[in-house]
Each structure stands twice: as structure tokens, then as C-alpha cells.
Amino acid sequence: MRPTLLELEGFTCYRQRVVVPFGEVKGPLAIAGPTGSGKSSLLDAILFALYGQVPRVGRQVASLVTKGERRAAVRFEFDHGEARYRVVRTTYSNTRPATAQLERIDEDEVRIADGVREVNARLQHLLGLTHEAFMQAVILPQGRFASFLQARPSDRRSLLTELLGLEILNDMGSLANEEARTARDRSSFIEEQLAGDFTDATVEAVEALEAELASLGRTIASLERGQQAAEQQLVVLRRRREATRRWRGARRRREALQLDAPRIEAARIALEAHARARQLEGPRDTAVRTAAAHSRAVSALEAATTRLAQRRAAQATAQAAHDAAEARALEIPGWRGRLAQLVRLEEQRRARQRQEKLLADLETRLSRGRSAAGELEATLAEVVAEGQRHAEALALALEQLAALGYDRDVHEQIKGQQQAGFELQRLEAALAESGVSLERLTAERGRLAALVVEAQGSVERTEATLAQARRRFAQARAAHRDAEGAHKAAALRDQLHVGHPCPVCDQAVVELPSASAPPELARSQQAMERAEREGQAARARWDEAVEAHKTAVQRLERLDAQLIEQQQQQQRTRAERDAAAEALRQAIDPWIPGAAPPLQRLAEATERLARAAEAHDALQARRQATERRHALAETRRGELSARYQEQRTRTTELQHEVDAARAQLEAMRPPDGVELGTEGLEVERRRLEASIEAAEATARATGAALAEARQALAVAQDRHQRAEADADAAAAEATAAAEAAEAAAIAAGFASLKAAAGAILSESAAAELQHTIETHVRERQQAEATEAEVAPIVADAPVSAVDVTRAEASLSANAAALKQQAEARARLAERCRGMRQRVGRARELREELLKARARGELYTALANELRGNRFPAWLLETEFRDLVKHASKRLFRFSGRYTLLYEDPDFLVVDHDNAMETRSTATLSGGETFLCSLALALELSEQIQRRAGSMHLDCLFIDEGFGTLDPETLDTVAEAIEDLAQGNRLVGLISHVATLTERMPSRLEVLKGQGGSTLSLDLAT
Amino acid sequence: MRIVHTSDWHAGRRWHRLDRDRELAEALGSLCRYVESEPVDLVLITGDQFDTATPPTRALKLVIDVLVRLGRQAPTVVIAGNHDSADQLEALGQLTKLANVHALGHPRDAGDGGVLRFTTAAGEPVVVAALPFARTCSMVSGLERQHSDLAADRRYDAGMRAMVGHLCAAFQPDAVNLLLIHTHLFGAQLSHSERPVHVGAAWAADASSLPPDAHYVAMGHIHKPQQIEEAAAPACYAGSPLQLDFGEEGQDKSFVVIEASPGRPAVLSRVPYEGGRRVRTWQGGLEELQRDAELLRSCDEHVRIELRLDSPRPDVNALVRELVPNTVLVRVHFPIEEEEEDSEPQRPATMALDEQFEAYHEGRYGTPAPEGLASAFSTIYTRASEQQG
Secondary structure (H helix, E strand, C coil): CEEEEEEEECECCECCCEEECHHHCCCCEEEECCCCCCHHHHHHHHHHHHHCCECCCECCHHHHECCCCCEEEEEEEEEECCEEEEEEEEEECCCCCCEEEEEEECCCEEEEEECHHHHHHHHHHHHCCCHHHHHHHHEECCCHHHHHHHCCHHHHHHHHHHHCCCCHHHHHHHHHHHHHHHHHHHHHHHHHHHHHHCCCCCHHHHHHHHHHHHHHHHHHHHHHHHHHHHHHHHHHHHHHHHHHHHHHHHHHHHHHHHHCHHHHHHHHHHHHHHHHHHCCHHHHHHHHHHHHHHHHHHHHHHHHHHHHHHHHHHHHHHHHHHHHHHHHHCCHHHHHHHHHHHHHHHHHHHHHHHHHHHHHHHHHHHHHHHHHHHHHHHHHHHHHHHHHHHHHHHHHHHHHHHHHCCCHHHHHHHHHCHHHHHHHHHHHHHHHHHHHHHHHHHHHHHHHHHHHHHHHHHHHHHHHHHHHHHHHHHHHHHHHHHHHHHHHHHHHHHHCCCCCECCCCCCECCCCCCCCCCCCHHHHHHHHHHHHHHHHHHHHHHHHHHHHHHHHHHHHHHHHHHHHHHHHHHHHHHHHHHHHHHHHHHHHCCCCCCCCCHHHHHHHHHHHHHHHHHHHHHHHHHHHHHHHHHHHHHHHHHHHHHHHHHHHHHHHHHHHHHHHHHHHHHHCCCCCCCCCCHHHHHHHHHHHHHHHHHHHHHHHHHHHHHHHHHHHHHHHHHHHHHHHHHHHHHHHHHHHHHHHHHHHHHHCCCCCHHHHHHHCCCHHHHHHHHHHHHHHHHHHHHHHHHHHHHHHHHCCCCCCHHHHHHHHHHHHHHHHHHHHHHHHHHHHHHHHHHHHHHHHHHHHHHHHHHHHHHHHHHHHHHHHHCCCCCHHHHHHHHHHHHHHHHHHHHHHHHHCCEEEEEECCEEEEEECCECCEEEEHHHCCHHHHHHHHHHHHHHHHHHHHHHHCCCCCCEEEEECCCCCCCHHHHHHHHHHHHHHCCCCCEEEEECCCHHHHCCCCEEEEEEEECCEEEEEEEECC | CEEEEECCCCECCEECCEECHHHHHHHHHHHHHHHHHCCCCEEEEECCCECCCCCCHHHHHHHHHHHHHHHHHCCEEEECCCCCCHHHHHHHHHHHHHHCEEEECCCCCHHHCCEEEEECCCCCEEEEEEECCCCHHHHCCHHHHHHCHHHHHHHHHHHHHHHHHHHHCCCCCCCEEEEEEECCECCCCCCCCCCCCCCCHHHCECHHHCCCCCCEEEEECCCCCEECCCCCCCEEECCCCCCCCHHHCCCCCEEEEEEEECCEEEEEEEEECCCCCCEEEEEEEHHHHHHHHHHHHHCCCEEEEEEECCCCCCCHHHHHHHHCCCEEEEEEECCCCCCCCCCCCCCCCCCCHHHHHHHHHHHHHCCCCCHHHHHHHHHHHHHHHHHHC
């Protein structure tokens, strides 16, 4: 399967349509782009196209639709074997079901499969790989392929099992076990059956039964023979009995018949007469027939006569009616004339009506015209009045304007001075402010001066206190010293001993001084310290006062400076103000004379002029408005006037028209008396029309009736004539026939025809007689014959009924016994047959048992071999070794120096460049691990394809994993990949490692944008 | 005028974990010294300056240094080879132009920069037609390749001829005419260190496609220094400055010096590179190795040891490398070579489970699987396959 084209739209991050023309790619294709841009999505798209599912989301493919889009569509074309295919799938973000089509697109496009299920099935069949196998064989995903190398042996085994589809062995084992179990169950079932039902089904039993059957048969045979003999005897006996009876019966009959003979004779005579009479039948019939015909003809004649009379009457009636109708019809022309007159009258009336309407119409229009004219006149008057008003208002406005006497120029000038006025005002204010501030400062100064004096006083006071405190301290110190001295002296005094030298003056002590308690050192010390503290405090206070005084003086000085400054400022401001005032005054004097201060004058004038300006503007506006209105009014007036004139002319015209119409109407007045109400006219007209019609119709009808009646009469006459003729003929015939019949009767020996008639018997009577005669004769003959016949048989021994009955009874008893025996035999035969069947069945069962046992053993053996540790293990082992061997070769081709070994449970790498040193794969660098894993993965892919028996998959995608490779390994890998891409195989490389992707001749750059991802294709420049 | 032709530096090449750029720097240094000391009018560099499309910075620095030094002495023309990134060389060229080094990455039309013109100090005009490596896929599509190799070959050949013809049409009779080209010429001797993607008889250009009226055809790609006798005009592969791999053992590496004047045939000579280490292969047994160890250690070459052993010794690698530290690789050979199976038997396209079961049975019990068992296996297999769906 070699991809040639992939097209996506609305698929994951590819909102817009992107196309990858795989068919144009030569050599390896690098798929590069930032993380998350959608590189792996391209592979997902291929998986989706082929299998309708994607590992990330399984079968929930609706989530593959780009967010916000309605549908995702993928079109994927690929070559496979000799053919090129196209599969198109769409899936929707809502619940609408996904669609799929598969076509073959070589010379023409042939749809092969439609609908998701069918397409999936066809593709799986075509590719020969399940979804998982395809993924493993074709797409080597990020990091997955190292898993095989580094997995635990048990994981490796299960992985290999899964990939090569060897789980089927499990199923097979189960199935084999099932088969074995089924076979065993069958065996035991058969055994049970054999033990239960068939123990007695032996050949010997059959034989015994057969013997019994045979003997019974013999018994029955002899019984049957006896029966036959008895039957024969019975037959004879019956015959003889029969004969006896017959002989007796015949004799009796013969005698009875002889007695009956005379009756029979009489019957014969009657019969003969009957025969003779019958011969007269013919002539008699003729006579009767003709008589009847004659009477029929007579009655017919009567009927025809009656009918003729009827028809004559009818004709007369019709004639009368017709004459009446004709008389009536003569009135018609007169009526027609009247009708025409009426129509003319009607027309005239209508014309008059029209004229009246016209007149009314014209009058209406006239009145309307008049009223319109009246309105216009009124409106015109109004407008004129309005115009007048406007003119007055205008005059007024003009007056007022003049009265205002506003001079714009003056106003402008004044406005110009506005600014100067403001300035002057500001200066005034400043001046006032500085006056205020000066006062404040002066006040402040006074206060500060007082403060200085106070501070000075304070300083003097504290100084005095300080001197005092010092003095006190000096005193306290002196006191303390004294106390110390006294203390020392007291202490020393202890050491004084009379006669010993004084420690102070070294002279011998003569007498001890009087002990006196030394003053409390502590107390004096305390006093001294207290005095010292007081002194310090006083000093501090003095310092403070001095400081305060200094500060106050400083502040006073500063304030003085400020004051001077302020005064100077004030002076300046005053000067400015004066100057400005003067300037202003000069400026406005020409325009606003007066004595008041210029500012005041300015303000007044400004206000005044402003007001005047307002009023002036208002007036101007009003004047303009009034002018406009006046002009408008004038225009309207003109218009209205014209219209009014027009209207009057029109009205006059209309008046003329009305007069003319009225005159015409007068002319149309009808002459007096001929005015009929419309209804009366109408009624009469209808009446006349009806009458005319009726009369005409009647005349026609009666004419027709008359003709008919005439015709009927003619027919009846004709008929009557014919009937007369018939009657005559019939009479003649009848007479002739009667005479002939009579003659014949006499000839036959009868007295008359009537007598002959009497001799006739009915058919049945005649027949009966005949029959009686014949019977008698026959019976007599029979009886005589029978008698003669059986006489010899009976001869000597007549057999009675009783004899026969006895013989019959014994026979039937015998027959019953025979039947019983026969039944017994039948039952026995049945048993025998049954037994034979069972024996046969038993044999079959035993055979079956053998087969089932054999089958059970076979499948048990198979299941045994299919156990995990037998064939599956061997298979796995073999596959694995195969894998390693070929992967090792591949690795050597890639790296030029490494091969692979497998020593349970690890892989080892043999380094040919280092004297075939073996190392565990755990010691390999990242790059080397990569190469090993790649070799294994490629080999796995190969094996998967071979196991699936599929056509070679001419494509391979490697998804990431290159990030950890050093440059040398990267080089090796790049070369290996280029090598892989030999032939027509499509090798796709997904990586973000630039050094690798830049080396590939074809590059597909995935660009992540705002609206989704797009592709930029760079094919082998 | 005097022209210098060098090629196939392969800077940045990692060879058995060794980085040989320092050696390359030495060799190229000798080239630069020559160009600086002798009066040279033009320098030609015919491709594969770098070993990969993304060379390490060190290599880039080395190459730029050399180019700058060369450019200072004489105009230099550089073309891209099959190892280089054409785009990168073009980018570099924009700067090196300022240093009097003209670099072409992609093949161009004559008017678009494919032909360069110079005038030497002596006033002799030079016309240089420069044809960087052209990828086969730009001339032959994958589909063509698939359908017919022969047709594809002819397309490639024709394409090459056309490009060469177009560029060499600019030759002038009163100038020295030169062609630079990076390709595999049919009949050249390989060293097997050339990258196999391009090397192969299938994509070889023919000597007849070279212009007969060139003074000299400078060729790059093959690492063994050689002159192509079949060509009508003097044509040489300059060869690589170093012995890049063991296939180049014994080759003396040199650059070509061409004396040429308009209207007169060129005179060629070779100047050896100085610097860089050679490669050497040593064969023998352990005792011999120990005897020669001293010699090998001191020879300052990259050594390949082909060791004969009777039986595997796990420590032999360490031993050898200790004896001879400048060993690059150690191959061991045993008396009875295992079946290398280079030509592997054709693996069956599919592996049927039934057949494998037979093989298993035979292997385990010594007898082929009995008929009943084999058919039972097949039956169960079919059933299980159907169950799987």
C-alpha cells in the first residue's frame, strides 16, 4: 500500500482544506512543525481513512471534526498491487452518521464499496492487516519502539503474541478442548445407552425368537388345512339344502298358476280390442284438430271487427281536435303585432331614463362647481387678510428696530476693552489681598515681638534657677564629703587602738574619740545626687529657654523680612493698578463718557449693550420671519385668485350644459295615455308570447295525432278482411275430416267412432294387462323347469335348515381358534423384527463409540499441543529468534558495527569495532538504543506483514523519538532512513529536530495558524 | 596564471567518535600557507566543504577562517556538494562575497550567477562555469525511477549534459575557461567513504558530457586524488585533504595547481597537504600485536586492528586498546567463520501456521505430524479464524 494523495478538510486542527501529494514525494519525507501543530494528525487521517477509527478516540470519530465545523472529510488515494484506490470518508459533529466510499481509480472510476461497514470490511480484506497490526507495522510511534527492547520478557512475549496475531492459538486450544470434551461426552453417552437399553439385544435372542415363530407357523398351517376341509363340506350341504327348498317351492307355484288361467284369458281379449281401436287414432285426430281450427278462426274474426270500430272512432276524435287548433291559430298574427308595439314603447322609456340620469349628473357637477368656487373665494379673502396682517407686523418691527438705536460698532469697541477691564479688576483684587496680608503680617510681628520679650524673661529666670541649683549642689557635695570624711573617720576609729599608731597621722593614739554615729552616707549621697540632678534639670531648662529665645528672635527677623517684601509687593501692585486704570479710562472715554470710574462705566455699558444686542437680534429675526410670511401670503393669494377665476368659468359652462340637457328631456316626453307601468308592460308581453307559443304547439300536435289515427284505421281494415277469409276456409276443412273419421270406425268393426273410442285403454292399463299375461306364462314355465331340474338332486335325502346351521356353527368356532393363533404369530414376528433392529443399532452404536473415542483422543492430543508451553511457546520462540536474527542484520547495516544477540532474558549488543565485545543494551547510549529499537521495530513490521500474508506495505512512518540523538547517531539514522526509502517506498519522518528534517530531500512543514493548521510542501528542490 | 583546486574537506565529520577538525585545520593550514606565499590568481573549491547539512559551529568557524585567508590572496569560487546544505552555503556566500569568496549553493543559469568572470593582475580574463551538486530527484522523478531505470539514467545524463553545455557556452577563446562540478563520473575510483546515496553507477555522469574546450575541469566528490583520462579536457578530482576512512589508506593527499594561459593547454601539478594523521590497518595475532605495539603506538596514525583469534576472549578489546591507544576499531576474526549468510535465503512471503505446526511437531517428536492431527489442526484453525471475523 503506497499512499499517493491525502486530502483533509475540517479534520482536527486542519480547518481549511489541505492536500499532501504523497505521490510526488521522492526519497524520505520529513514532516516538521512546532509541537501540537498537527503532524501526528496527518497519520491519524490516514488511519481514519483506512480503518474508520483513530487510536486517540477509538470509534468516536465525531470528535475528530474541527471545533466549530460541521463535518470532517478525508480523501485518501493509494496504490496497492496493480491498482489504485480512493477512499473517501466524512464524519459529522452532530449525530448524522458517517459516510464512506471506496473506489478503484485506474482507467475509470469504479465504486467498490459504499457505507462504513462495507468499506471497512473491504479495506481490511484488501490490506490484510487489522487496525492494530497496521499501526504497529506502518507507524512506529513516539517511544513505543524502544518498549520492545526494554520490556520484561513476559511483556515482550505478550506483545509479540499480540502483534503476530498468535492469540488465535488460544482460541484454537479452547476449540480443541471443546471438541475433545464433546467427543468424550458422546462416548459416555453411547456407553450408557449400550449398558442400559441394549444388553438384551443379542443374536441368540433373535434366533430363539425365530425358532418359536417357526413352530407357531407350523401349528397354524395344520389348523388351516382342517378348516378348509370343513368349509368344503359345508358348501355341499348348503347346496343340497337349497335344492330341496326350490323343488318344494316350484311345485307349489305351478299349482297356483293353473288356477289362475281364466282370468288371464279375459285380459287377452280386452287387449286385442284395444289394439284395434288404436288404429283409428289417425282419422279421429284429424277431425278433432280441424274442428278446433275452425273455432279459432271464428273468434279471430270477431276480434278484428271490434278493433276496426275502435279505430274509426279514434280517427274522428283526432280530426275534431285538429280543426279546433287551426281555428285558434288564426289569431296569432294579431298578437304578434301587439308584441312589437310593446317593444317599441319599452325602448322609448329607456332612452328617457338615460337622459334623466345625464341631467341629474350635470346638475350635481354644477352645484359642486359652485360650492368649490364659493370656498375658493372665502380662502382668497382670508389670504388677503393675512397678507395685510403680515405687512403691518413688518412695519411694526421696522419701527421697533429703529427705536432701539443699537450701534454695533460701539459694542465691538467696548468688547475689546473687556480684557483690559478684567485685568484691572484682577489688579484691584490683588491689591486688596496684599493689604490684607500686610495687616496679618504686622499682627504676627507684634505677637512674635512679645514672644521674644517673654523668652528673654524666661532665660533670665532659668539662669537664676540654675545658679541656685549649682550652689545647692556645691553645698550638698560639701556635705557629702564631710559625711564621707566622718564615715571614714568612724571606720578608722574602729581601727584605733590606744597605744597603736593612728593610721592617718601615725601618732600613737592616746584616747579614743567619742563615738558618734556617722551621718548616713547614703542620705548625703542621695542629697548630693538629688542636688546634682536638680542642677542638671535647671541647666536643661536654661538651655531650653535660651534655645527658645534664639528661635523666637530668628522668627521675628524672618517675619520682618517678609513684611518688608510684602510692602514692596504692595507698592508695585498699586503702581500697576493705577497704570491700568488710567489706560482703561483713556480707552473708554470716547465711547462712554461719564464721571464714574472707568471700570464701573465699562461694566454698565457692556451689560447695556449686550442686552441691546440681544433685542436687536431678536427683532431682526422677527422681521425676517414676517417678511417671509408676507411673501408666502402674496404668492398664495395670486395662486388662489387664478384658481377662483378658473372655477367660475367652468361653472358657467356647466350651467349651459344643464340647460341643454333639460330641454332635450322635455322633447322626449311621451304622448299622454300610452304610459304603462313597466310591470304591466312586461306581464302583457309575456302573456302574448306564451299564447302564441301555445297555439302553435297545439296546432302541430293535433296535426300529428290526426295523421296517426288515419294510418291505424287503414291497418285495422286490412286485418279484418283477412280474418274473414281464414274463418271460411277452416269451416270447410273441419267438416270433411269429421266424415272421414266416422267411416273408418265402422270399417274397423265398431258400432261407431264413439264406441271405438271407448275400447281404448290407457297406456298403463294396456301395458299392465300385457305384463300380467306374460308374467303368468313365464312363471308357469319357470316353475315347471325348476321342478324338473332339482328333482334328481333332492332325490332321496332332503336337507333341512337345521343341518346347515349346525355345520356352520362348528366351522366358525374353528375359524376363531385359527385367528387367535394367527394373531399370536403376528405378535411374535413383530418382536422378532424389533429385536433384529436393536441388535443392528447396538452394532452401530459400538462403532460410533469407537470413532468418538478416537476423535476425543485426537483432539485431546491437539489441545495438549496447543497448550501455552508447547506449540505456542515454540512458535513464539522461533518467531522471536527469527526477529532477533534479522534485526541484528539490519542493525549491522545501519550502524556498521553492532549486531544483536539474545540471551534470556536480555538483549545483548555485539560491538564489532571493539573486538566483538558484548554489552547489555542497558548500557547503550540514547542514540545506540534508538538504532537497536529501530532495527527491531522495522523487523517487527516486516514480520507482521509476512504473517498477514499481505502485499508489501510500501510505506512507513516514524513518529518522533529523534530528539535525544547525538549528531553522529543522527547521521547514521538519517542514512538508514534514506536507505529505507529506496525503491518506491514512502518513508515519513515526523520530527522537530531541524538537523534531521533539513537533510531530507522532501519536507512538509506544518504551520499552526489562527484559523487552524496549514501545510507548506517543499519537494526535493 | 596560477590556479589552486581543493575539495571535499568534510569539516565537522564525526568518525568513530573522533573529531578530526584539528587535523583538517592543519592540512588546510598548509594550503593557506601555500596560497599566501606563492602568487596564486584563483582558488577553486569543489564541494563537500562540510560533512552534513548542519555542521557544528567549530567546523563552520574553521571553514570560514580558511575561506577568509584564501580570499585575501585571490578570488575564490566555492560550490556546494551533496553533503552540504546548498541553502546554507548560499547564505554564507552573501557575506563571503565581501571577502572575495564567491559561493554557489544551487545550480544557476549562466546569466544568473552560474558563470563568473575575473581578470587576473596580469590582465588575463578567466571564465568560471560553476555547477554545484544537482540532486538526482530534480531531474528524474520517483515515478520515472520506478518504471524504468534505463530511462531514468538517460534522463539524468541528459540533464547533466544540458546544464554543463548551457554554462560552458559562455567560454571565450581569449580567456582561460574553467568548469567546476561536483558529481560522480563514470569510471572514477571510489574510496568507499563517499556517501552512497549518490554514488552508484546508475547516477554517474559520463566523461563525454564534460566540455572539450575547457582549460581545466575541477571536480569534487571522490576522495581519491585522480585525473580522469577519458575526459577530453584535463579533469581532476582534487581528493580530500585527509585520509577520511580506511578505504583511503595509502592515498597521498594533495591539492592541484594549474598553470594556464588563454590559448595554451594547462599544465597540472600536485602539492601535498601537510598535517593531519594517516590511517593504517594492521593484521595479525595477539603475540604479533604485542610485538608491534610499540611501533603502532608511536606512528601517530589512526589504527584499525584486524585480530586473528582462536576463540573469543572477553577482555581482548581492552587489552588491544591498552597496547595501542590510538586504535580506532578492533575487529576479531576466528578460524571458522560463521556462515555470514550475506545472501539470505529468500524469506517466504507468508508463514502459514499449519506449516509451522508441522515443523514444530517434527522438531519435538522427530516424526511428522500424523494425518489426523494435521487435519484437525487445520480445521480448528479455520474455525478460529472465522470466529475472529
